[in-house]
Amino acid sequence: xxxxxxxxxxxxxxxxxxxxxxxxxxxxxxxxxxxxxxxxxxxxxxxxxxxxxxxxxxxxxxxxxxxxxxxxxxxxxxxxxxxxxxxxxxxxxxxxxxxxxxxxxxxxxxxxxxxxxxxxxxxxxxxxxxxxxxxxxxxxxxxxxxxxxxxxxxxxxxxxxxxxxxxxxxxxxxxxxxxxxxxxxxxxxxxxxxxxxxxxxxxxxxxxxxxxxxxxxxxxxxxxxxxxxxxxxxxxxxxxxxxxxxxxxxxxxxxxxxxxxxxxxxxxxxxxxxxxxxxxxxxxxxxxxxxxxxxxxxxxxxxxxxxxxxxxxxxxxxxxxxxxxxxxxxxxxxxxxxxxxxxxxxxxxxxxxxxxxxxxxxxxxxxxxxxxxxxxxxxxxxxxxxxxxxxxxxxxxxxxxxxxxxxxxxxxxxxxxxxxxxxxxxxxxxxxxxxxxxxxxxxxxxxxxxxxxxxxxxxxxxxxxxxxxxxxxxxxxxxxxxxxxxxxxxxxxxxxxxxxxxxxxxxxxxxxxxxxxxxxxxxxxxxxxxxxxxxxxxxxxxxxxxxxxxxxxxxxxxxxxxxxxxxxxxxxxxxxxxxxxxxxxxxxxxxxxxxxxxxxxxxxxxxxxxxxxxxxxxxxxxxxxxx
Ligand code: BES
Ligand code: ZN
Numbered sequence: 232x233x234x235x236x237x238x239x240x241x242x243x244x245x246x247x248x249x250x251x252x253x254x255x256x257x258x259x260x261x262x263x264x265x266x267x268x269x270x271x272x273x274x275x276x277x278x279x280x281x282x283x284x285x286x287x288x289x290x291x292x293x294x295x296x297x298x299x300x301x302x303x304x305x306x307x308x309x310x311x312x313x314x315x316x317x318x319x320x321x322x323x324x325x326x327x328x329x330x331x332x333x334x335x336x337x338x339x340x341x342x343x344x345x346x347x348x349x350x351x352x353x354x355x356x357x358x359x360x361x362x363x364x365x366x367x368x369x370x371x372x373x374x375x376x377x378x379x380x381x382x383x384x385x386x387x388x389x390x391x392x393x394x395x396x397x398x399x400x401x402x403x404x405x406x407x408x409x410x411x412x413x414x415x416x417x418x419x420x421x422x423x424x425x426x427x428x429x430x431x432x433x434x435x436x437x438x439x440x441x442x443x444x445x446x447x448x449x450x451x452x453x454x455x456x457x458x459x460x461x462x463x464x465x466x467x468x469x470x471x472x473x474x475x476x477x478x479x480x481x482x483x484x485x486x487x488x489x490x491x492x493x494x495x496x497x498x499x500x501x502x503x504x505x506x507x508x509x510x511x512x513x514x515x516x517x518x519x520x521x522x523x524x525x526x527x528x529x530x531x532x533x534x535x536x537x538x539x540x541x542x543x544x545x546x547x548x549x550x551x552x553x554x555x556x557x558x559x560x561x562x563x564x565x566x567x568x569x570x571x572x573x574x575x576x577x578x579x580x581x582x583x584x585x586x587x588x589x590x591x592x593x594x595x596x597x598x599x600x601x602x603x604x605x606x607x608x609x610x611x612x613x614x615x616x617x618x619x620x621x622x623x624x625x626x627x628x629x630x631x632x633x634x635x636x637x638x639x640x641x642x643x644x645x646x647x648x649x650x651x652x653x654x655x656x657x658x659x660x661x662x663x664x665x666x667x668x669x670x671x672x673x674x675x676x677x678x679x680x681x682x683x684x685x686x687x688x689x690x691x692x693x694x695x696x697x698x699x700x701x702x703x704x705x706x707x708x709x710x711x712x713x714x715x716x717x718x719x720x721x722x723x724x725x726x727x728x729x730x731x732x733x734x735x736x737x738x739x740x741x742x743x744x745x746x747x748x749x750x751x752x753x754x755x756x757x758x759x760x761x762x763x764x765x766x767x768x769x770x771x772x773x774x775x776x777x778x779x780x781x782x783x784x785x786x787x788x789x790x791x792x793x794x795x796x797x798x799x800x801x802x803x804x805x806x807x808x809x810x811x812x813x814x815x816x817x818x819x820x821x822x823x824x825x826x827x828x829x830x831x832x833x834x835x836x837x838x839x840x841x842x843x844x845x846x847x848x849x850x851x852x853x854x855x856x857x858x
Contacts, residue, residue, distance in 0.1 A: 266560040266672050269623050270394050271316050271405035272338075272347035278306035278313035280403050281447075283412040289457055291385050291419055294367035294374045300400055301360040302410075304352075312352055313359065316397035316404040316450075318345025319369055324362040325350055343626060345397050361401050370843040371395035373515060379840055380513045381531070382474040384421065386458035388512055388528065390521060390842060393562055393627040396450040407560045407670040409447035416440050418457045425472060425510060427454040427523035432462045432470075446504060446524065447668050449558055454523035456510055465489055468502070472526070473511040480534045481511045484541060491541075491548055494582045499552050499575065500660050503667065507551065509544060515808030517842040519543050522550030522572075530809050532778035539744040540779065542580050542592060549575035552663050560672040562627035566618040567676060569631075570639015577640070591745040593644075593713035596637040598752055603633035604705045613704040618642060619673045628844065642700045644711045646680070650690055658684040673701060721749045729755070734765050744779050751783035763793045773799045782812045789819045789826060797829070805837040810845045817852055831855070 273279070280302040287298035304313055317337070325335040327350075336349040350359050365372065375386040389399060397404040418424045420438045423431065428444035456472075463482055464470040466489025473481040492507050509527045511534070520543050521528040527547040533540040553571035573596065581589035607616045614621065618638055620630050647655040661683060662676075671679075677697055685692045699707040727736040739747070767773055772784040773796045781803055788796035804816060820830035834853055838846050849855070 266407050266670070268405040268407055268561045270344065270562055270627055271403065271408075272314050272344065273316060273403035273405050273408060274314050275403065275405070275408050276307065277310040278304055278352060279408055280313075280315075280410050281305050283400075283402070283410055283414075285400065285412060285414040285416075287414065288417045289387060289419070289424070291374065291387070294372075296365040296369075296372075296399060298364075298400070299360055299362045300402070301358055303358055304356065306352055306356070310352060312349050314403075315348040315350070315361075315401045316345055316394075317348045317363075317401045318395075318398040319366040320398070320401055321364040321366065322348065322361060322401065323364065326360050327353065327356045328358055343624070344394070348401055363401060365399050368843075369398040370847075371398045373842045375513055375515060379515060380458065380474060381476040382459045384459035384474075386456075386474075386513055388456040388458075388516065389454050390517060390528075390844060391453050392451040392521060394451070395843075396453050399455075400450070400453060402450045402453070404450040406449045406451055406558050406562070409449050409558075409668060409670075411447050412442075412444045412453075414442040416442070416455070416457075421459065422457050423460040423472075425456045425460065425526055427452055427526055429506070430472075430508065430526060432464075444524070448524055448555065449670070452522070452524050452555060454521070454526065454528065456512070456526075456528070458513075460510070462508075466492070468492060468506055470506075470508045471511065472508060474513070477511055477531055477534075480531075480536070481509075483536060484534045484538050485509055485511075485544065487538070487541070488544065490583065491545055491579065494579050495545075495548055495551070495575070498578055498582065498656070499663055502551060503556055504551055507548060509547075514806055515840050515842060517808050517810050517844045519809060519811060520547040522547045522554055524551065524555050532807060532809055532812070535744060535777045535779075537743070540777075542576060545579040545583075546572055546576040549579060556668060557663055557666040558670040560670040560675075562622050562630055563620045564671070564673045564676075565620060565627070565630045566635040566639035566642075567671065567673060569635040570618070570637075570643060573636050573640040574643040587715070587717050588743075590713050590715040591717055591743075591749070593640070594715045594718050595745065595748065595752075596633070596640055597710075597713055599633040600637035600641065600706060604638070607632070607634070608705055616704045618701045638700070638706070641706075641710050645696075645700065645707075645709065646684070648711050649693070649696075650684055650688065654684065654688055654690075677701065717746060718749045721746050722753055725750065725753055734769050737769075739770070744777055747777075747780050748783060751780075751787065754787065758787075758791070760791050760793060763787060763791045764795070767793070767795065772796075778803070778807065778809070778812060782816060785816050786819050789816070801833050804833050805840060808841045808845050810848060813841070813845055813849060814852070817849060821853065827853075 282303040284301040285298060287296050289296055322337060324332065326332045333351060338347040340346050371389045371391050373388055377383045377385055380386045394404055396402055414426060416424045418438045423434045424440040426442045428442040431440055459474055460472050461475055461478060462470055462472050463478060465486055469488035469492055471481050471485050488509065492502060496502050504525050506525050508525065509529050511529055511531050514531050516528065516530045519530050533543050549572045553575055554568040559565055559567040577589045577592050580592060604616050607613060616634050622630055681692055724737055728734060772780065775781050785796060785800045817830050820826040831853060834849065834855060
């Protein structure tokens, strides 16, 4: 080991220096768990799960899942127990091996983490089984009635990341612990069930479905969706699942999935999950996308009709390498999942649509980063602008900021700039291969990069690179600036419009969604009500079908009190559950007293359509209480 690298390890108090010595080929050994995960009760160094057999009945009437989870376990010879994470589960019975029923302990409730389930082990324990029922308000689950979907049939979907899997499966809910799984799921007739696994393509009239996931995954990638769904194949390894009423729209935007997959493979090596399908969910899905392996979950708000929001699919696809194959060891290392994925996403978009396209995305990233970084520092949370986070005692979802995504992206772009694209690409490919189906923390990655990218190519590692980017606040001075020709054109267009006062100087025929977003971001505060009205008359923003554009438009409408847009805004807020849109709109509304009243009125109607991750944040923002 190079001296500087060794020093680096010591300085960071890194425990993984001697890791390579005794690891051998089989890295799934108990000794391998040096990463303490403060968001899980599990003690993998004592005993861990390696395979799950899940048998479940989905009950839409009671909004519960009745299930048995059976685990194969691996234990340290002296271990006396295994610890699983649970949250709000009704544990009915626990047994070892075939039928050795035993006393278990369900520890005290922690608001954030749930309850530890301690199961005693004996010398010959090979499997443990847990019979349990989920609660109707299990945090991962969203049960939709027929009116809340685009079809006319109830729907269930899960969202496990970051620490919600434990609310529907008792499990070791830590990104450093992987297992394979099989499942048997019974759903009401007429429904299709899908998981983050090998999936059926057609409905089964009996309502029984079987699943198999042969690649080991962490718990946050466990996923289930049940509804009136159909399948459309888009290529030999790709396809779309959607409700029948949405399918046509979904195909229009997502028909190129196969070329996305092939482009990604060309960049960073073979796709390891065999199949890449996208499930288009009902609009209440709280995120843009979720990289559930083999079956990305996506919001219907990316269906813009002109394919201009498909970078989100490139993002979730990229997670098949960064995140799903090589996983952040703890949520403090979240940037390893998201920063890499944004970098990879933009590379896919560059390969498919050209550099002038991907530079628009990078420019938007920079804007988000500047805003987030300023807010964090101004609010006294400068440490949350470090790439390496410290989320102790907090919900890991608070790490879902532009820091992990965009500062992470620019850090990797910086490395690319320092080492050259070819070397960096080779290194990334090697990194994904080296850590396939493993978890890694920030320090392990930095060390690996120092040795295998800088050291190997004899490139000097700039002295303050890591302390500025990874362990330092805000935006380092040496940030690589994106250069977007297309955005410059938008800026010129705005200048002309504002100088001449002639709205017809705005030439928007060739604009994609990104150019429109830039247009809104660049609009000066001084713009007046009459100009807002004129914009609407010319571009019909109020009735736009594009959720990204609508959100920017509503923000402007609220600021300028352009009430013509309020009906459409209410309709949008009631029908869309994506947190990224809801938070800014409600936040803008609550800035004035009348706005606050309007927000609360809308929220009362809308809340039932939101998933826990959205209403949990909105309840706080709006000071809303259900009791
Ligand atoms: N894995 C994330 C979603 C996530 C992060 C869920 C943290 C829960 C906790 C997903 O890959 C993601 O980043 N989605 C983004 C889209 C993307 C294009 C930035 C989203 O949903 O907005
Ligand atoms: Zn992501």
